[in-house]
Structures are given as structure tokens and as C-alpha cells.
Amino acid sequence: MxxxxxxxxxxxxxxxxxxxxxxxxxxxxxxxxxxxxxxxxxxxxxxxxxxxxxxxxxxxxxxxxxxxxxxxxxxxAGHAWWPDAPAAQGDVMQWLSVASNEIHYGPNSARLVDKFGYDLDKATTLQISERILGLIDQHLQSNEWLAMGRPTIAECAVYPYIAVAGEGGIDLTPYQNINQWMARIKALPGYISMPGVA
Amino acid sequence: MxxxxxxxxxxxxxxxxxxxxxxxxxxxxxxxxxxxxxxxxxxxxxxxxxxxxxxxxxxxxxxxxxxxxxxxxxxxAGHAWWPDAPAAQGDVMQWLSVASNEIHYGPNSARLVDKFGYDLDKATTLQISERILGLIDQHLQSNEWLAMGRPTIAECAVYPYIAVAGEGGIDLTPYQNINQWMARIKALPGYISMPGVA
The missing domain is CATH 3.40.30.10 (Glutaredoxin)
Incomplete structure (x- = not known):
């Protein structure tokens, strides 16, 4: 493969x-x-x-x-990372859409501007980032993981561009719950990093 | 419900x-x-x-x-509209991401500007629309449906904002395969429309 x-x-x-x-x-x-x-x-x-x-x-x-x-x-991976029950799939799916939508046009696009010189409206990318990081931080206030109370592909989809958000000029310091969540992800058995992850 | x-x-x-x-x-x-x-x-x-x-x-x-x-x-709906085999789910999932990503920031956003007065960069929405409509039209050249050779939730996710793209100033005339695909969707048993669908 x-x-x-x-x-x-x-x-x-x-x-x-x-x-x-x-x-x-x-x-x-x-x-x-x-x-x-x-x-x-x-x-x-x-x-x-x-x-x-x-x-x-x-x-x-x-x-x-x-x-x-x-x-x-x-x-x-069986159903450990992508459940098969309808409500559980819907729960995880919400976060796959966040990855395609707000994370893509927020932190990902901000990094495309700063790190790779893409001609995108930086202010818009920062505005989208601020909104979605606030919503995620609020969600993680009372949830250890994005969906299902355990790590799923929601984490794999949403974490990467948040973890390298600094390369797009985004300061994650205010998002305390996101920082704790990122630390939990980094502690998962088998975790690997990528260049730019703080 | x-x-x-x-x-x-x-x-x-x-x-x-x-x-x-x-x-x-x-x-x-x-x-x-x-x-x-x-x-x-x-x-x-x-x-x-x-x-x-x-x-x-x-x-x-x-x-x-x-x-x-x-x-x-x-x-x-059983597995008629959302299959359970891994490769089939992956196939449909590609189109759910297109709905969250390119369709949202393309035709949907163009319509938000023209119909609802949203303050978005119209030129960017048209650029994203032109690219994605071209890719979808190309895909439909040799496929009757987006995924699986049959109608699935990929159609439900991708069709609506293409069907009302005219309200965002987008002319679908050049996209012959998309027009034929929209006609097939409209002919499905139980089909319903929404205001603005041509």
C-alpha cells in the first residue's frame, strides 16, 4: 500500500x-x-x-x-478509530467536515500564506482560525477527545494543522484546552510528529 | 426526529x-x-x-x-445511500469533503454574496467554483454518478449548491456533464426541489 x-x-x-x-x-x-x-x-x-x-x-x-x-x-483498524454505529459515525463525521472546512480555510491557509507564499487573504484565514479555535477549545472544556470520548480519526483530521498553526502566525497560548488535548495526543502510543509541530 | x-x-x-x-x-x-x-x-x-x-x-x-x-x-436507509465497505465509504467520503471544502467556498459562498449580501471576496468564490465545476464535469464525463456507479449521499451533499449556483452568478451552461447529472437526480423517485433550483 x-x-x-x-x-x-x-x-x-x-x-x-x-x-x-x-x-x-x-x-x-x-x-x-x-x-x-x-x-x-x-x-x-x-x-x-x-x-x-x-x-x-x-x-x-x-x-x-x-x-x-x-x-x-x-x-x-477494526472500529477503534472509525466507529460503525450510526450516531458514532455522525459524531466523528462532524469533525471530518471541520477539517475540510474551517481548519482548511483557517490555520492551513494561514500557513500556506506565511510558509509557502500563497496569495490568499491572510486576514480572512486568521478570522476563520480564531472562530474555529475558540469553538474547539470550548468543546474540549468538557471533552477529553473530539468525539466518542476516545481518540478517533477526528483527532488525525483536526490536530495536524492546529499543531503547526504557529507557522501561520497563530498563537495557541490562549487556547488552554486545545493545548492539553494536543499533549494527550502526543502521549498516545505510536505517536509521530512532523516538521513544524511545536 | x-x-x-x-x-x-x-x-x-x-x-x-x-x-x-x-x-x-x-x-x-x-x-x-x-x-x-x-x-x-x-x-x-x-x-x-x-x-x-x-x-x-x-x-x-x-x-x-x-x-x-x-x-x-x-x-x-440500510447501505443503499452510504455503503459500509471500506473502499466504497472512502469513495463517497471524497465527495463529502468536496461539499465541505470546494462547494462551500465556491458556489455556496458566491450565492451568499449575491443573494444574502455577505462580505466575502466574490472573485475568489468564482475562482474556486470554476475549478471544482470543471473537475466534477470531467469526472461525470465517464461516470453517471459521483461514486459507486449509483446515487449515494455524495449526490445529496454536492448537488444542492450546484443546483442553485445561478443565484451566485455562476452560469452552468458550459458544464454539459453536470447538467445531464442534475437531470438524472431530478428524475429520481421521491426527488424534491428547493427555491432557486433552475
Whole structure:
């Protein structure tokens, strides 16, 4: 099973993190992003979106980090990381949407501006970040984990771009519950980091 | 089972559409959005995000339209609309992320500017729309449906804000495959529309 991977991508880190935590073997295929290899064969043939990560597992080819998390957890980790009961799936799913929506356009995009020079409106990214970090911090006031009272793929989806938010000029100091939650994640057996995680 | 609902919200329409197509009974609780009732009790207590829709099914409370689709399909529609095999879930999940990400910040946001006067950068919403509509049109060139070769909650998640894209000043005429796909959706047994759907 191969993951077309970029070390500095938080989206790729989501998948590497789940694999490490759940003991799933992945063969990493580093893609030279700066050379534009994600826009050329073979990556563009596997993913017309021209984005990383891409997972290839035999005949199964998936783009989108959240979809890859669902697939890997479902295929290789029983129901520990992605539950199968309807209400539990709905609970986790809420956080997969937060990852695709507010985290992507908030902390991820702020970092794209500061670290990679993307031409995005920085003020908007900070505004989205402040709102979502406040909501998450409030949620974690009375919850140790995002969903289900235990670590799930919700953590793998939401944590990475919060953990590197400093690279987008976002100060996490005010978010005490988020900081404690990040410490709990770092203490999980098998945890791995990525460059830029404080 | 109650859906806190706004008729003009494409996110609420996603849920109403699945319920209609899959024969799931919902009691609609209209929320006076213009009066700000989504920011007050009881909605804000059910959903601190202050957004619609919110689903209440006994003790299960869910925000986020994609999470509600997963829950409803899983709890009340067998595996017809949300499959349980890992690769199939991954396939559909890719499109739930497209709904949270590109559709939200593309056609949905363009319509928020034009129809509701939101202060967003219209040019950015059109740029995101053009890219994603092109990719979806390309995908539908060789696929009748977004995932699995049949209608799933991917359609319920992605179709609504494309169907009302004209209200955001987006012309769908060039996207021939999308137009044919929308016609197939409208022909599904039980299909319901919403205001603004051409």
C-alpha cells in the first residue's frame, strides 16, 4: 500500500499519523512538490485534483485526506478509530467536515500564506482560525477527545494543522484546552510528529 | 426526529433531499434566520457553531449537513445511500469533503454574496467554483454518478449548491456533464426541489 506523500503537508501527516497510531504499514512515495510532480504523471493520473496525499491500495485509489482516513481505519483498524454505529459515525463525521472546512480555510491557509507564499487573504484565514479555535477549545472544556470520548480519526483530521498553526502566525497560548488535548495526543502510543509541530 | 431547518439553506436542503429520496420521516422545525434565532436558544444550545441544519433524534444531536447525511443514511436507509465497505465509504467520503471544502467556498459562498449580501471576496468564490465545476464535469464525463456507479449521499451533499449556483452568478451552461447529472437526480423517485433550483 503506497502513500504519495509530502513531508511538509499536514494533509499527508494526517494519514501518516493514523498509520503510526493504528499500526498500519504504509510505503511512502515522496513527491517533489516544488518541482510540480503532483501536477504530472503518475500523480495527476491517480488524482485529477493534483493534490496530495493519494493512497493506492491494490485497485483502490483515493484522494482527500479525510477519505483516506475513513478507508484506512475501516479496512485496517477494526472500529477503534472509525466507529460503525450510526450516531458514532455522525459524531466523528462532524469533525471530518471541520477539517475540510474551517481548519482548511483557517490555520492551513494561514500557513500556506506565511510558509509557502500563497496569495490568499491572510486576514480572512486568521478570522476563520480564531472562530474555529475558540469553538474547539470550548468543546474540549468538557471533552477529553473530539468525539466518542476516545481518540478517533477526528483527532488525525483536526490536530495536524492546529499543531503547526504557529507557522501561520497563530498563537495557541490562549487556547488552554486545545493545548492539553494536543499533549494527550502526543502521549498516545505510536505517536509521530512532523516538521513544524511545536 | 426533528430537523431545525431553513428553507433557503442548501445545507438544510441536502438533508431534506436525502430524507425524501430514501423515505425517511423528518419533522421540520423552521428557524427564523433573519431574526437571528440560530444564534439563540434553543438552536445555539444544540449547536454552538450557530449554524443550520441541526438534527435531533432522541438523544442524538448532530450539526453539519454531511454528518447528518451519514447518520440518517446509516441509521435509516440500510447501505443503499452510504455503503459500509471500506473502499466504497472512502469513495463517497471524497465527495463529502468536496461539499465541505470546494462547494462551500465556491458556489455556496458566491450565492451568499449575491443573494444574502455577505462580505466575502466574490472573485475568489468564482475562482474556486470554476475549478471544482470543471473537475466534477470531467469526472461525470465517464461516470453517471459521483461514486459507486449509483446515487449515494455524495449526490445529496454536492448537488444542492450546484443546483442553485445561478443565484451566485455562476452560469452552468458550459458544464454539459453536470447538467445531464442534475437531470438524472431530478428524475429520481421521491426527488424534491428547493427555491432557486433552475
Amino acid at each position: 503506497e502513500l504519495y506523500d509530502l513531508e511538509l503537508s499536514g494533509n499527508c501527516y494526517k494519514v501518516r499519523l493514523l498509520a503510526a497510531l493504528a499500526g498500519i504499514d504504509l510505503t511512502l512515495k515522496p513527491v517533489d512538490f516544488l518541482a510540480g510532480d503532483h501536477k504530472r504523471s503518475p500523480v495527476i493520473d491517480l488524482n485529477p485534483w493534483g493534490e496530495l496525499p493519494v493512497l493506492v491500495d491494490g485497485g483502490t485509489v483515493l484522494r482527500d485526506s479525510q477519505a483516506i482516513l475513513v478507508y484506512l481505519a475501516s479496512a485496517y | 426533528e430537523l431545525y431547518d431553513l428553507e433557503l439553506s442548501g445545507n438544510c436542503y441536502k438533508v431534506r433531499l436525502l430524507a425524501a429520496l430514501a423515505g425517511i420521516d423528518l419533522t421540520l422545525k423552521p428557524v427564523d434566520f433573519l431574526a437571528g434565532d440560530h444564534k439563540r436558544s434553543p438552536v445555539i444550545d444544540l449547536n454552538p457553531w450557530g449554524e443550520l441544519p441541526v438534527l435531533v433524534d432522541g438523544g442524538t444531536v448532530l450539526r453539519d449537513s454531511q454528518a447528518i447525511l451519514v447518520y440518517l443514511a446509516s441509521a435509516y
